[in-house]
Amino acid sequence: MESLLILHAAAAICAPWLTRRLGRDALLMLALVPAAGFAYTVWAVVAGLPRQSAHAWAPALGMSLSFRADELAVVMMALVTGVGALVLVYSSRYLDRDDLGLGRFGGVMLAFAGAMLGLVTADDLLLLYVFWELTTVASYLLIGYDPQSRASRRGGLQALIVTTLGGLAMLAGFVALGEAAGTYRISEIVARPPAGGLVVPLALVLAGALAKSAIFPFSSWLPAAMAAPTPVSAYLHAAAMVKAGVYLLARLGPAFGDLTAWRAPAVLLGAVTMALGGWRALRETDLKRLLAYGTVSQLGFLTILFGAGTEAAALAGVAMLPAHALFKAALFLVVGIVDHAAGGRDLRSLSAVGRAMPWVCAVAVLAGASMAGVPPLVGFVAKEAALESLLTGDPAGLFALAAVVLGSALTVAYTLRFLWGAFAAKPGLDPTPAHRVEAALFVPPALLSVLGLVLAPLAGRYGAAMAGYTGGFRDPGHATHLALWSGAPVPLLLSLLIFVAGGLLFLAREPVAKLGSALYVTDTGVLFWTGLRRLDLLSLQVTGITQRGSVPDYVLITLASMAAVGVFSVLYDPLAALTAPVVAWERPEQPVLVVLMAVGAVLVLRARAYVVLAVFVGLTGYGTALLYLTHGSPDLALTQFLAETLSLVVFVLVLRRLPMRPVSGRLPFSFRLAAGVVVAVVSVGAGMLAMNARVAAPVGALMAGAAGSGNIVSALLLDIRAWDTLGEGTVLVVLTLGVTSLVFLRRRTYAIERDDEEEEPARTPWLASVRPREERTLAFEVAARLTFHTVLVLSVFLLFVGHSGVGGGFAGGIVAGLAITVRYLAGGRYELARAVPVHAGVLLGAGLTLTTGTGLFGLLFGGQALRMPTADLTLPLVGTLHLSMSLLFDLGVYVSVVGMVQDVLRALGAELDRQVEEW
Secondary structure, three states: OHHHHHHHHHHHHHHHHHHHHHHHHHHHHHOHHHHHHHHHHHHHHHHOOOEEEEEEEEHHHOEEEEEEEOHHHHHHHHHHHHHHHHHHHHHHHHOOOOOOOHHHHHHHHHHHHHHHHHHHHEOEHHHHHHHHHHHHHHHHHHHOOOOOOHHHHHHHHHHHHHHHHHHHHHHHHHHHHHHHHOOOEHHHHHHOOOOOOOHHHHHHHHHHHHHHOOOOOOOOHHHHHHHOOHHHHHHHHHHOOOHHHHHHHHHHHHHHOOOHHHHHHHHHHHHHHHHHHHHHHOOOOEHHHHHHHHHHHHHHHHHHHHHOOEHHHHHHHHHHHHHHHHHHHHHHHHHHHHHHHHOOOEOOOOOOHHHHOHHHHHHHHHHHHHHHOOOOOHHHHHHHHHHHHOOOOOHHHHHHHHHHHHHHHHHHHHHHHHHHHHHOOOOOOOOOOOOOOOHHHHHHHHHHHHHHHHOHHHHHHHHHHOHHHHOOOOEOOOOOOOOOOOOOHHHHHHHHHHHHHHHHHHHOHHHHHHHHHHHOOOOHHHHHHHHHHHHHHHHHHHHHHHOOOOHHHHHHHHHHHHHHHHHHHHHHOHHHHHHOOOOOOOOOHHHHHHHHHHHHHHHHHHOOOHHHHHHHHHHHHHHHHHHHHHOOOHHHHHHHHHHHHHHHHHHHHHHOOOOOOOOOOOOOHHHHHHHHHHHHHHHHHHHHHHHOOOOOOOOHHHHOOHHHOOOHHHHHHHHHOHHHHHHHHHHHHHHHHHHHHHHOOOOOOOOOOOOHHHHOOOOOHHHOOOOOHHHOOHHHHHHHHHHHHHHHHHHHHHHHHOOOOOOOHHHHHHHHHHHHHHHHHHHOHHHHHHHOOOOHHHHHHHHHHHHHHHHHHHHHHOOOOOOOOOEEEEEOOOEEEEEOHHHHHHHHHHHHHHHHHHHHHHHHHHHHHHHHHHO
């Protein structure tokens, strides 16, 4: 199963490349991927079920990449892959040759198909949620396929918002459910469901499922999604995506179907949806929207069956699942043919299309008869089983039965309305001309509709094959079986009643449409967009009140909130806070350093120049580094010293161009001082209490020998949290590029090049400088030149010894950055170009490539990131050199830091200098 997911992902990536070379014919090649999935599904059935696999994902959290193909999953796999392959074949002739979005369409369709495969085979709740949201994103891209269409954009956004909100609620329910069950494995939860306290988790799970399947009150997004191309509607909104919520009901039904908290809302909302969707379809004039509301109605039907929580209703449900996919996908594809060949799909303007396209009309009649439940088609088998399963005699069963009878009558009526509107000759209208239909357009719907006829006699064998799933329900319900002729008179009589009522509703279509318009109050889509606009306005008002653009205000609110939490904690349990053991300090130099840092902080408040303020802030940072040193952490102390020094230089570079006097605060100095003291007392007190409340041994002792390293800090950064370090480094690089790019007023080049005219003033090439004579300091320039290469050698030394001593890639990179900074301060921007002649972007890219490539190399060939063989080399004059993959990772960090320093100096120093000179 994992290979199928990888195959779909790879094909989705290759789709744009294929379509650029083959055009829309590439969709025929891409159809081979879901076709291979269908072949695998058939093989899985022949080889025996269930098939399952599991791989560790997050073992500490009990999460795994678990997949399981049982009877229910195989049915959904067949629909996803089989219909997906046919839809791609259909799309190869439905979409225009010069359509610029062909590659995107093919790639997203395959990505969606792969996500649906993962969804229906996932045996882990959290893994199912991951695939669930992947289908949401893919459907958003497919519905909004035409970015120039306002309807497409709105439809995609509405689907995204509704299904995402439902998915988030479902995630919360999954977490609560998994914690209550003690496992996230779906098969284990179904076999041994948790008991008690499940009302809220089940309600959250139902919210996600009902939103995904467009069940009332979440129905409005599905008709709006009809702005998507017809193949998308046939696949997502008939066979695949909208089935995800129903599938979840079916999957968890054996565990919770007998609970009122599960059964009552599912049956009630399903009944409301079935009736409202069918009623609305009776007055639609657009054929696609008519089918869309019919789909909403049928999804309500499926929700009733799987929500009833009985073995009999579930059997009818698994019969209706493939039947609905076959006839509804076929009908959507027929609409695409009519729209493509006749130039429209408004039933008021179509006339005698059936005469021009008799074979297409025959396909539509066959699929429509199955949808209406006419024998001998699979739709009839499923409907008869549904009616039979709901003959329980209890009030809930009678309510569900009445809803199904009413909804089925509406289904017959809108089916006749669809066939009449699409193909019948209408008085007063000239026959609509239609051109020839290509085989690639005709074969997919024809095959789907014919399958609805061919598979009906096999209903009994299908029901027996699904016994492994339906037998898991604890409530057997009313005896039900799948057959063309069940022998039960009541369902047959109800079917006759349905046909008669549906026929009468169709004959009275004009009065029914007028009645529907008279009773119409508002559309749920209108309510959705009105609510969204009101929410947007509310957010603007709240933002206007709270986000005033004052950084001091934001800082004050944040610090005051933190202090309030600390004060509340003390007042909540003052005895525990006052009696907790507190150790003020462990070494005598610590309080001295704290006093010095406090003096520096007070001086910050009294500073009247930005540069002086930056220096005093730096003093607090240096004091923190000294505290690290007193605690026996030379690595942290060195890193803090270097970072503080570089930060101070950057501050000075920026502040030298700002006004020399800070703007006075709006709040009095005494108030700000009092707030600072309160925050300081709370934060320091909380830290002291937390440090002295330890009840377990420090974890640092357990990590001391990690990865054979004598440096616990390096081991944490490179071995234990390598991916976290990679993420942080990437964020730093992106942040650096973003900030420095804001400084440039022109986009010419990132390189800092010499100007020939400015090279002449220097008398000695070794001390070349373009600074004015009054700004030059000869001693500083000489010292910068003499120490530059020595400091670079020191930085390389720190890089190599970092895994066994004090140093590392970050420390070495900062040391090299300081050497480059001194060189720039001594000679200006052209001296910076001499010191680092390599493009800053090259350094940043090379650093990220090294760190990422090292991690991936270890993951692919060593089973774990950075877990690769190590070697110790003895070199003359150097000694023992420890080589490992971690060293390459550290080298990437080193190069990235050097690139960041160069980029910052280039932007905040050299480029600002150039701009000032030009002004």
